[in-house]
Amino acid sequence: MAEMSIDDVAARAGVHRSTVSRAFSRPEAVNPTTRQRILEVAESLGYQVSPLAQALRRKTSNLVPLIVPDITNPFYGELAKTMATAAAEKGYQLVLCVTGGEVAQTNAYLTALQGMYAPFGIVAPSTSVDLDELRSVALGSRVVVVDRVDKAQVPTVTVDSAEGIALAVDHLRGLGHRRIAYVSGISGTYTSRDRLAAYEGLAAKLEIPAMILDAGAGSEAGERAAELFVNTAYEERPTAVIAANDMVAFALISSLGARGVSIPDEVSVMGFDGLELGSRSNPRLTTVRQPIADMGAIAIDLAEQLLNDGEAQHVVLAPDLLIRASTAEVPR
Amino acid sequence: MAEMSIDDVAARAGVHRSTVSRAFSRPEAVNPTTRQRILEVAESLGYQVSPLAQALRRKTSNLVPLIVPDITNPFYGELAKTMATAAAEKGYQLVLCVTGGEVAQTNAYLTALQGMYAPFGIVAPSTSVDLDELRSVALGSRVVVVDRVDKAQVPTVTVDSAEGIALAVDHLRGLGHRRIAYVSGISGTYTSRDRLAAYEGLAAKLEIPAMILDAGAGSEAGERAAELFVNTAYEERPTAVIAANDMVAFALISSLGARGVSIPDEVSVMGFDGLELGSRSNPRLTTVRQPIADMGAIAIDLAEQLLNDGEAQHVVLAPDLLIRASTAEVPR
DNA sequence: TTGAAAGCGATACCAG
DNA sequence: CTGGTATCGCTTTCAA
Numbered sequence: 001m002a003e004m005s006i007d008d009v010a011a012r013a014g015v016h017r018s019t020v021s022r023a024f025s026r027p028e029a030v031n032p033t034t035r036q037r038i039l040e041v042a043e044s045l046g047y048q049v050s051p052l053a054q055a056l057r058r059k060t061s062n063l064v065p066l067i068v069p070d071i072t073n074p075f076y077g078e079l080a081k082t083m084a085t086a087a088a089e090k091g092y093q094l095v096l097c098v099t100g101g102e103v104a105q106t107n108a109y110l111t112a113l114q115g116m117y118a119p120f121g122i123v124a125p126s127t128s129v130d131l132d133e134l135r136s137v138a139l140g141s142r143v144v145v146v147d148r149v150d151k152a153q154v155p156t157v158t159v160d161s162a163e164g165i166a167l168a169v170d171h172l173r174g175l176g177h178r179r180i181a182y183v184s185g186i187s188g189t190y191t192s193r194d195r196l197a198a199y200e201g202l203a204a205k206l207e208i209p210a211m212i213l214d215a216g217a218g219s220e221a222g223e224r225a226a227e228l229f230v231n232t233a234y235e236e237r238p239t240a241v242i243a244a245n246d247m248v249a250f251a252l253i254s255s256l257g258a259r260g261v262s263i264p265d266e267v268s269v270m271g272f273d274g275l276e277l278g279s280r281s282n283p284r285l286t287t288v289r290q291p292i293a294d295m296g297a298i299a300i301d302l303a304e305q306l307l308n309d310g311e312a313q314h315v316v317l318a319p320d321l322l323i324r325a326s327t328a329e330v331p332r
Numbered sequence: 333m334a335e336m337s338i339d340d341v342a343a344r345a346g347v348h349r350s351t352v353s354r355a356f357s358r359p360e361a362v363n364p365t366t367r368q369r370i371l372e373v374a375e376s377l378g379y380q381v382s383p384l385a386q387a388l389r390r391k392t393s394n395l396v397p398l399i400v401p402d403i404t405n406p407f408y409g410e411l412a413k414t415m416a417t418a419a420a421e422k423g424y425q426l427v428l429c430v431t432g433g434e435v436a437q438t439n440a441y442l443t444a445l446q447g448m449y450a451p452f453g454i455v456a457p458s459t460s461v462d463l464d465e466l467r468s469v470a471l472g473s474r475v476v477v478v479d480r481v482d483k484a485q486v487p488t489v490t491v492d493s494a495e496g497i498a499l500a501v502d503h504l505r506g507l508g509h510r511r512i513a514y515v516s517g518i519s520g521t522y523t524s525r526d527r528l529a530a531y532e533g534l535a536a537k538l539e540i541p542a543m544i545l546d547a548g549a550g551s552e553a554g555e556r557a558a559e560l561f562v563n564t565a566y567e568e569r570p571t572a573v574i575a576a577n578d579m580v581a582f583a584l585i586s587s588l589g590a591r592g593v594s595i596p597d598e599v600s601v602m603g604f605d606g607l608e609l610g611s612r613s614n615p616r617l618t619t620v621r622q623p624i625a626d627m628g629a630i631a632i633d634l635a636e637q638l639l640n641d642g643e644a645q646h647v648v649l650a651p652d653l654l655i656r657a658s659t660a661e662v663p664r
Numbered sequence: 665t666t667g668a669a670a671g672c673g674a675t676a677c678c679a680g
Numbered sequence: 681c682t683g684g685t686a687t688c689g690c691t692t693t694c695a696a
Contacts, residue, residue, distance in 0.1 A: 003673095005672085005673055005674085006673060006674060006675095007673080007674095015682075015683085016682065016683045016684075017673090017674080017675095017683090018674095018675075018676080018682075018683065018684075018685095019681085019682060019683075020674095021674065021675060021676085022675090022681090022682085025674095025675075029681075029682095030681070030682080031681060031682085034681080034682085048443065048447055049447075049673085049674070050388070050447055050672090050673050050674065051444070051447050051448055052384050052387055052388045052393075052447070052448055052449065052672090052673075052674090053388055053672070053673035053674040053675090053688085054673080054674055054675080055384055055674095055688095056382070056384045056385055056388060056672095056673080056674075056675095056687095056688050056689065056690090057673080057674050057675045057676085057687075057688050058674085058675065058676095058688085059688075061384075070413070071403065071409045071412050071413055071416075071428075072406060072409045072410050072413050072608060073409075074404060074406055074409070074609075076409075077403045077404045077405075077406070077408075077409050078404050080403050080428070080430070081402070081403055081404050081430060084403075084430045093427075093444065094428075095425075095427050095428070096403075096412070096426075096427070096428035098412070098413055098416045111380065112383070112425065115380055115381075115382055115383050115384070116383055116384055117384065222612065247612070250609075250612045250613065250614075251612040253614045254611075254612045254613055254614045254615075254616060256614075257614040257615055258615070258616065258657065263614075276404060277582075277609075279586075280554065280579070280582045280583040280586045281582065281586055281613065281614070282582075282585045282586045282588075282589040282595075282613070282614045282615075283586075283589055283590070283614075284586060284590065325590065335689095337688085337689055337690085338689060338690060339689080339690095347666075347667085348666065348667045348668075349667095349689090349690075349691095350666075350667065350668080350669095350690095350691080350692080351665085351666060351667075352690095353690065353691060353692085354665090354666085354691090354692095357690095357691075361665075361666095362665070362666080363665055363666085366665080366666085381689085381690075382688090382689050382690070384688090384689075384690090385672090385688070385689035385690040385691090386689080386690055386691075387672095387690095388672050388673065388674090388688095388689080388690075388691095389671080389672050389689080389690050389691045389692085390672085390690085390691065390692095391672075
């Protein structure tokens with residue numbers, strides 16, 4: 001099945017290429033009979049329009065870059081999945097770009113895809129990406145940002161951190177907890193910063209002590225927090241801890257477990273994200289769920305709106321609670 | 333910064349487009365002085381060759397599709413990550429395609445990327461993909477398969493299941509275990525089939541009873557196996573179980589935990605994959621590690637060899653053991 | 665070493 | 681409604 005071009009179809013159908021072109025891109029502008037014939041010929045020849053040639057001529061393609069720092073993190077995996085679906089429904093092809101958190105990579109991908117006439121891009125920024133710098137690179141002004149606080153002139157979709165933290169704290173207080181600590185993830189991440197601020201604000205408001213077990217990135221955060229926990233006198237230990245995100249919660253539980261601390265008997269642990277994985281952890285993770293699927297679809301919508309109206313909207317979604325097995329009544 | 337074309341550079345540098353083209357693609361074929369000037373002009377103009385136009389003309393691009401059933405699964409996430417790196421090092425752009433395990437999707441992606449002149453593709457096939465059918469679609473004959481048994485005429489890179497299972501069983505027997513069960517994952521998956529066969533073969537050889545807690549896909553497998561476990565009389569229960577892959581192991585541990593079974597005190601559990609995540613689980617997962625990073629790099633190499641020599645090589649890699657905390661001496 | 669010209673596969677505007 | 685023509689941005693003989 002050699003590659004068929006538009007001219008092959010045209011010849012076989014006895015019409016001009018431009019007619020074939022129309023038969024595909026503006027069907028109503030061509031005589032039904034002719035169109036029918038063209039379509040049949042195309043079908044029988046196994047013809048497909050060349051997206052490359054099409055993009056070159058139209059100066060716009062259906063390639064949409066999704067830029068994430070680390071696809072190994074299930075959060076981005078879930079995001080990518082829903083995004084791919086949402087994109088496909090609108091005829092876009094998602095191109096996943098993994099940056100390792102490096103700004104240079106982000107920019108490189110953006111310019112590369114600009115060169116491929118990507119109509120817009122979605123970025124789930126890591127710590128270091130500066131939104132304003134983003135705008136300076138090609139395609140940078142046609143980007144929507146996911147999971148990151150707004151402020152900038154770029155459309156964003158995020159989840160309400162304050163609401164999420166409030167949900168978590170309420171749940172915990174309902175179980176009798178009063179000493180509720182917080183473990184931050186990568187401290188430079190905007191969402192974790194945001195969530196941390198929400199926690200501090202709420203603690204102040206409720207007049208409960210803010211206990212922050214801050215730490216480095218990834219599993220280290222959990223490790224260090226666990227260390228701190230066991231080195232704290234019994235009566236001063238928090239009875240519950242909220243992790244900045246599910247992955248940190250997993251790491252924390254793991255480290256706590258390795259030190260013989262049992263969850264939720266000795267301490268309750270909550271996450272934030274609502275990863276599918278939380279239903280397969282030990283114990284199953286109680287967490288604040290972000291509506292990841294909605295985020296994906298909305299991001300695509302926002303992008304299209306940006307193209308049409310030039311409007312940079314900010315959508316902030318409401319999280320909800322996923323109560324599973326990592327939280328329990330405060331031990332007495 | 334409007335888009336600059338090759339002609340803009342040519343005009344500004346006072347040469348013909350063809351010379352500019354050469355300056356980039358065959359630098360040695362152009363006068364050093366001229367080249368220097370062209371490069372400077374290009375630089376100052378912010379010119380970049382259009383990959384689209386280039387691909388259209390050359391009939392080959394640098395886009396490489398990686399086709400996975402489910403990017404939510406960290407195994408594919410890790411694969412994608414190493415693959416992206418390996419690809420980038422050779423100047424390719426990885427395009428991640430998520431199929432949800434559907435053959436139609438796989439074929440659709442393959443043809444779409446064929447249309448973009450992808451030089452080859454990498455597929456991590458789900459259950460249902462038929463390698464021979466694969467070859468019939470466009471690009472299908474320039475595909476390398478990862479994590480799937482060979483047989484077919486397609487290059488493959490896999491890990492030695494028998495060796496992996498042997499590693500696991502040895503480890504467990506060394507800890508005194510004799511009743512070692514096996515939990516299969518999605519039973520249609522080739523690797524899990526392969527691993528299951530390896531387990532059965534080894535059990536027969538060692539004359540230990542083969543206890544197969546087979547079950548459905550994903551978390552159900554763990555759930556059902558756990559159910560079966562607790563419904564078995566104490567003295568007949570396996571003292572250790574090997575899961576077809578890490579995700580099944582996590583699910584199993586989770587379900588066992590939910591039923592009050594403690595690991596590794598009451599039963600040892602091993603995984604197979606060596607996911608990073610296993611170091612953050614509770615307890616940390618003892619597992620057979622696949623050299624995922626190598627698999628990525630090798631897959632790209634195999635693809636390039638396939639293009640050059642037309643040779644479809646099969647590489648099978650050796651797994652190793654990652655001893656963490658989910659296995660312990662048999663309780664007595 | 666460089667320039668000229670043809671063409672990759674499509675689209676879009678202009679006539680008819 | 682259909683055909684002709686120019687063009688998107690680049691590569692690649694072929695001559696000079």
